[in-house]
Amino acid sequence: MKKKMISYVLCLCLCVLATAGVMGCGPKAAEEEPFVIGMRFPTSIDQMQQQTMDNVTELVESAGGTLLVENAALTPEGNIQAYERLIAAGVDGLVVIPASDSVLPRIKEMCETAKIPWAIYYRSILDEDIKAEIEASEYYLGNTYEDEFMAGYNLTAKMGEAGCKNIVLFSTALGDTTGAQREDGMNQACEEYSMTVINEFRATAQASDAAQSIESVLTTHPEVDGIFIAAGTITPGILPAITSVLDQYNRQDVKITIIDYPQGLQDAFSSGYMLAACGGHNVTDPLFATTMVLNKIKGTALSEEPMSVRINQMILESEEDVINYFKYCEGGVSTYTPDETKEMFFKWENDSITRDSFLKVAEEYTIDSVIERHKDLVKE
Secondary structure, eight states, X not given: OHHHHHHHHHHHHHHHHHHHHHHTOSHHHHHHSOOEEEXXXXXXXXXXXXXXXXXXXXXXXXXXXXXXXXXXXXXXXXXXXXXXXXXXXXOSEEEEOOSSGGGHHHHHHHHHHHTOOEEEOSOOOOOHHHHHHHHTOTTEEEEEEOOHHHHHHHHHHHHHHTTOOEEEEEEOOTTOHXXXXXXXXXXXXXXXXXXEEEEEEESOOOHHHHHHHHHHHHHHOTTOOEEEESOTTSSTTXXXXXXXXXXXXXXXXXXXXXESOOTTHHHHHHTTOEEEEEEOOTTTHHHHHHHHHHHHHTTOOSOSSOEEEEOOOEEEOSHHHHHHHHHHTSSSSOSSOXXXXXXXXXXXXXXXXXXXXXXXXXXXXXXXXXXXXXXXXSOO
């Protein structure tokens, strides 16, 4: 009788284990469950934004999910409406780029109501009260960001080292936290190198507007000798427009630095106008924020507390640097391939991944590291 009872208990345990496997208990089962990640992209995208979307799509699909994209302007209203639509569509997680800190409490509320994890990309939360509120939410996983202050400082310092004294600023609208940090860095470098910002232009909509602005400055302030473009992708065609005007006025002495790698960057270097460009984070930053959400959905969260992941920015200082960047980072191969994400990003695939190892991958993102990893993948 005792032996029969033991056999019965063993059979019962085996049945329970088998049922658990079928029903999806444990981390392996989570891999089989379909899920959808929601993300906002601009209504009109350039090559860089297309590569970014392709990279995130590949990442999500390699994890067994689907990326659902809403196209909307990067405004507070556009933000809220896009994420409302994504949540209404039933997404399992959100990757968010906030137009300002002020929209974050509303996004937090939406995610808490829907009970879905979310993370921020391209941004830090500057408002301390809002930051405390957001980080207290169990559904908020953290943010990925760049050192915007140092980006603004380093590029402006390059102009100071080149002898520039009177510079023009093209930047974002007032209130944009990223632009504000970049300008703080610019102002610090201006103070150290005794430079003056003689004019500034914000949220320039069209390349033709940028051309008119520079032409006006060259006429009224012929002493201008530097241009800092703090957001190179918000005005399509801004670089060719500006360099064309400089050519017309024979002002090869005017030097340019820029954040982001827009159309015309290689030509600006080859013509001698460009001193340095900072960026490369655009196509990679969202991968890290998305990875936080993916790991949470899979039941292998990277951290019990919200993470703040700094993505290293590349500084290009020559035409050769530009050629290598577009070849290895925006040439059709993601900055992290599916095999690399399994090794470095997906904790359910590699349980040796930790919060610290994930942060280290972000810190080590450079053009040289990408070339080394992908030298056999990219065709000459």
